[in-house]
Amino acid sequence: MVYKRLEQGSFTWPVRHRSRTHGEPPIARFAAEAGALRPLGGRAPFGQLRDLVRKVRPDCAIDLDTNSYSVPWRLVGETVTVVVLAGRVIVRHAGAVVADHPLCAGRRQWITDRAHLAGLVGAGPVREAPAPSTPLPALLRPLAEYEAVAGGGW
Numbered sequence: 001m002v003y004k005r006l007e008q009g010s011f012t013w014p015v016r017h018r019s020r021t022h023g024e025p026p027i028a029r030f031a032a033e034a035g036a037l038r039p040l041g042g043r044a045p046f047g048q049l050r051d052l053v054r055k056v057r058p059d060c061a062i063d064l065d066t067n068s069y070s071v072p073w074r075l076v077g078e079t080v081t082v083v084v085l086a087g088r089v090i091v092r093h094a095g096a097v098v099a100d101h102p103l104c105a106g107r108r109q110w111i112t113d114r115a116h117l118a119g120l121v122g123a124g125p126v127r128e129a130p131a132p133s134t135p136l137p138a139l140l141r142p143l144a145e146y147e148a149v150a151g152g153g154w
Helices: 002-016 026-036 143-150
Strands: 049-055 061-064 067-070 079-085 088-093 096-102
Touching: 049 061, 061 079, 067 096
Parallel strands: none
Antiparallel strands: 049 079, 061 067, 079 088, 088 096
């Protein structure tokens, strides 16, 4: 019973009471200003900013909304600040931007900048061994002579 009265009072309060600054009920004020309001056109009614703190994992990445974003390998174990703004993931360490990625809408994705892994073993392209510049010398004696000196073949 008390709750019903409370609910009724909360719905009628703006109509019965006058605003102290305008001298009219808020609902009347809204009706007068409604014509000046414009649609937002799909934009958020406020700036959407997320400011987070993350620790860089041993795989040179931070977690954000189940996705992994790469960070320079020298920051493994360090605490970084992550700002999500306007579809970007900006990672800062000691006030400097160390990584900037597009925000991934998917789940469990890896967003990697290869430059963040430069200097790690196995991170770069596989290089083939250089070809010898001089040809190897040919055998100077036939193997039969070596067998005779050593006492026979195998």
